[in-house]
Amino acid sequence: MGKTRVARTGNEAMAEAIRQINPDVVAAYPITPATEVMQIFATYVADGLVDTELVPTESEHSAMSAAIGSQVAGARTMTATSSQGLALMYEMLYIAAGLRLPLIMAEVNRALSAPINIHCDHSDTMGGRDAGWIQIFSENSQEAYDNLIQAVRIAEHKDVLLPIMVTTDGFIISHAMEAMEIYDDKDVRGFIGTYKPLLPALDHRNPITVGAIDFVDYYFEHRRAVAQAMINAKDVILEVGREFGRKFGQEYGFYEAYKLDDAEVAMVCLGSTAGTGKDAIDNLRKRGIKAGLLKIRVFRPFPAEELAARLRCVPQICVLDRSDALAATGGPLFAELLAAMYEDRSEHKIINRIYGLGGRDIKVGEIEELLSAQVSAAAGGKSIDRIAYLGVRE
Amino acid sequence: MSNLKQLATRRAPLCGGHRACAGCSAPNVVRQVLMASADPVVVGSATGCLEVTTTIFPYSAWNVPFVHSAFENAGASVSGIEAAYKSLKKQGKIADEKINFVAFGGDGGTYDIGFQSLSGAMERGHNLLYVCYDNGAYMNTGIQRSSATPRGAMTTTSPVGKVVQGKQQQRKDLTACMVAHEIPYVAQTTPAHWRDLNAKAEYAFSIDGPKFMNVLAPCRLGWGFPMELTMEMCRLAADTCFWPLYEVVDGRYKLTYTPREKKPIEDFLKLQTRFRHLFRPENEHVIAEIQQEVDRKWERLQKLCKL
Numbered sequence: 001m002g003k004t005r006v007a008r009t010g011n012e013a014m015a016e017a018i019r020q021i022n023p024d025v026v027a028a029y030p031i032t033p034a035t036e037v038m039q040i041f042a043t044y045v046a047d048g049l050v051d052t053e054l055v056p057t058e059s060e061h062s063a064m065s066a067a068i069g070s071q072v073a074g075a076r077t078m079t080a081t082s083s084q085g086l087a088l089m090y091e092m093l094y095i096a097a098g099l100r101l102p103l104i105m106a107e108v109n110r111a112l113s114a115p116i117n118i119h120c121d122h123s124d125t126m127g128g129r130d131a132g133w134i135q136i137f138s139e140n141s142q143e144a145y146d147n148l149i150q151a152v153r154i155a156e157h158k159d160v161l162l163p164i165m166v167t168t169d170g171f172i173i174s175h176a177m178e179a180m181e182i183y184d185d186k187d188v189r190g191f192i193g194t195y196k197p198l199l200p201a202l203d204h205r206n207p208i209t210v211g212a213i214d215f216v217d218y219y220f221e222h223r224r225a226v227a228q229a230m231i232n233a234k235d236v237i238l239e240v241g242r243e244f245g246r247k248f249g250q251e252y253g254f255y256e257a258y259k260l261d262d263a264e265v266a267m268v269c270l271g272s273t274a275g276t277g278k279d280a281i282d283n284l285r286k287r288g289i290k291a292g293l294l295k296i297r298v299f300r301p302f303p304a305e306e307l308a309a310r311l312r313c314v315p316q317i318c319v320l321d322r323s324d325a326l327a328a329t330g331g332p333l334f335a336e337l338l339a340a341m342y343e344d345r346s347e348h349k350i351i352n353r354i355y356g357l358g359g360r361d362i363k364v365g366e367i368e369e370l371l372s373a374q375v376s377a378a379a380g381g382k383s384i385d386r387i388a389y390l391g392v393r394e
Numbered sequence: 395m396s397n398l399k400q401l402a403t404r405r406a407p408l409c410g411g412h413r414a415c416a417g418c419s420a421p422n423v424v425r426q427v428l429m430a431s432a433d434p435v436v437v438g439s440a441t442g443c444l445e446v447t448t449t450i451f452p453y454s455a456w457n458v459p460f461v462h463s464a465f466e467n468a469g470a471s472v473s474g475i476e477a478a479y480k481s482l483k484k485q486g487k488i489a490d491e492k493i494n495f496v497a498f499g500g501d502g503g504t505y506d507i508g509f510q511s512l513s514g515a516m517e518r519g520h521n522l523l524y525v526c527y528d529n530g531a532y533m534n535t536g537i538q539r540s541s542a543t544p545r546g547a548m549t550t551t552s553p554v555g556k557v558v559q560g561k562q563q564q565r566k567d568l569t570a571c572m573v574a575h576e577i578p579y580v581a582q583t584t585p586a587h588w589r590d591l592n593a594k595a596e597y598a599f600s601i602d603g604p605k606f607m608n609v610l611a612p613c614r615l616g617w618g619f620p621m622e623l624t625m626e627m628c629r630l631a632a633d634t635c636f637w638p639l640y641e642v643v644d645g646r647y648k649l650t651y652t653p654r655e656k657k658p659i660e661d662f663l664k665l666q667t668r669f670r671h672l673f674r675p676e677n678e679h680v681i682a683e684i685q686q687e688v689d690r691k692w693e694r695l696q697k698l699c700k701l
Contacts, residue, residue: 024478024481024482024485024487025474025477025478025481027473027474027477051481051484051485052481053477053478053480053481053484055473055474055477055518056518057470057473057514057518058510058511058513058514058517059510059511059514061466061467061470061511062467062469062470062473062510062511062514063470065463065464065467065470065471065474065511066470066471066473066474066477067474068463068471068474069438069461069463069470069471069472069473069474069475069477069478070474070475070477070478071474071478072461072463072474072475073436073461073474073475073478073479073482074478074482074488075477075478075481075482077474077478091464092463092464092467095463095464099463201436201459201461201475202436202459202475202478202479202482202488202493203459204434204435204436204458204459204493207456207457207458207459207460208459208460209449209454209456209459209460210459210460210461210462210463211445211449211461211462211463212449212450212451212452212454212462213445213446213449213450213451214451215450215451218451218452
């Protein structure tokens with residue numbers, strides 16, 4: 001097992017993973033902040049470092065369409081996008097899942113228009129959360145790299161066969177350089193293995209029809225099978241995460257718990273905010289507040305039971321959503337976690353803060369203030385809103 | 395070029411028993427195009443009548459690999475299939491054999507919603523043949539106007555009302571748009587001219603790069619003609635020069651059929667209920683306008699063929 005310690009941005013780390021995966025086909029279209037992933041990868045293609053056929057399409061819709069065509073044909077296929085690009089792909093996202101194609105996407109989270117904005121929030125991937133894609137969030141470059149490598153094994157597992165997106169926070173991770181470890185090509189390639197398509201369309205001696213029309217007599221069964229694949233993905237994600245740990249040293253699960261065991265208050269979040277949050281937790285602990293953090297790594301499939309079990313002993317929970325569902329009921333992560341913890345609702349006070357839209361920075365001090373206010377409200381101090389916005393002028 | 399006997403021995407890529415309407419020309423177009431390929435084919439299709447009528451799960455009328463994913467993306471989808479083939483062949487992961495890639499789309503999926511995807515696929519130079527079966531409206535959803543619908547035609551979104559009667563605009567010349575892409579081969583034909591169609595498809599399969607064929611595909615339901623007249627409609631379209639048969643090889647135009655006698659456009663229009671209202675006295679000027687446009691384009695085409 002060889003490892004090299006390097007400094008890489010999130011985009012460089014993702015491009016490195018794609019180089020090592022060496023997909024048969026990559027189809028993509030430029031969009032900030034994901035552009036760089038493909039820009040770097042294009043140099044690998046130009047220098048002959050990969051066997052990949054690069055299809056630089058005329059839109060994201062066509063990128064996803066070409067990727068679907070390629071994967072149907074029998075090729076391991078990848079793409080990368082952000083924000084409006086992912087939104088333009090929405091129609092095809094559902095189709096990729098419905099056709100049970102293990103496509104792999106590097107997604108760099110960016111706010112959706114309007115107003116147009118190039119910075120991070122999670123509204124783009126949240127918009128596609130019911131599309132049938134496995135969604136894995138990353139806290140930093142290392143996780144983005146590790147997650148993308150694991151993504152291949154998860155998506156292509158025979159019990160899953162679903163597309164997967166690995167996300168990083170736009171600019172915060174995608175363009176920030178961090179120290180990380182990369183593994184030797186042969187180890188990565190050994191881990192992911194070769195792709196063996198079940199029914200490749202290029203096998204003209206055994207012709208198949210892909211994308212047939214289902215009426216009321218079959219559609220429901222086919223969608224039920226997609227739902228089952230997502231349920232099956234839970235075990236596979238854990239199995240691959242454990243094997244990854246054995247091979248490369250860092251094990252992965254559905255979430256990461258930080259100082260959670262004795263916590264009286266915990267923040268729950270996705271992505272890079274966990275890094276900021278850990279500093280806030282440390283500071284709160286120094287002040288005598290037993291704070292903890294739970295970072296959700298896997299948002300689809302949503303590990304509801306596991307999260308509820310892990311948070312069972314935490315009385316005060318603050319869910320931080322970097323996107324707004326505009327449903328008048330808080331953010332999407334809040335809604336899902338609330339549903340997951342419904343059985344234990346009398347034991348907990350769960351609040352929601354929507355923060356960081358359009359790349360608005362979240363500061364260590366803001367998190368400290370928020371969690372200490374929640375603890376103080378619980379002790380009979382000044383009451384706080386259940387659902388509110390953090391860091392916005394209103 | 396293959397003779398009829400040779401063609402007849404090739405296994406039908408699209409078998410009978412599908413649910414296209416009686417008199418539908420789309421299956422004729424598909425069979426004639428694919429029979430021109432002596433090599434294996436992989437077919438991609440836009441959403442539309444062809445896909446819907448031939449792939450009702452758990453049945454399929456296709457004896458060749460058939461891939462459908464959405465409406466507006468046949469160009470991109472087959473781009474991806476062709477890219478996969480190139481990559482896997484280069485890496486030795488599949489057999490080193492020639493496969494022809496064909497995308498089929500109706501006029502809605504090609505002239506309109508799939509135009510960008512088609513344009514992109516052509517510009518990127520994928521080795522594929524895109525075939526538009528042009529029936530001149532969104533027939534699958536119930537006859538709505540498209541940019542391929544001819545001037546004056548009645549559709550459900552260009553109805554004949556008290557003040558507006560039928561489609562107000564001339565049709566888009568998609569074949570010319572594809573010529574403007576400067577791809578190696580562009581052609582226009584009909585399934586009634588099967589020798590012409592077959593020769594064009596054979597030529598398309600014999601050369602590398604992106605190829606485009608625009609094939610007139612009369613729709614008895616949308617056009618309103620007796621179902622036994624499908625091929626007659628094709629012949630009238632060619633003989634009135636509404637739909638000239640020609641090809642453009644590396645930018646050089648060639649007429650592949652010249653009517654012995656150019657028939658008046660009324661001969662084509664009068665058999666179709668979608669043009670019935672044009673024969674009212676107050677609409678005579680529309681027929682004159684259509685004739686003028688046909689003449690203008692026919693003259694221009696003849697000039698282009700002499701270049």
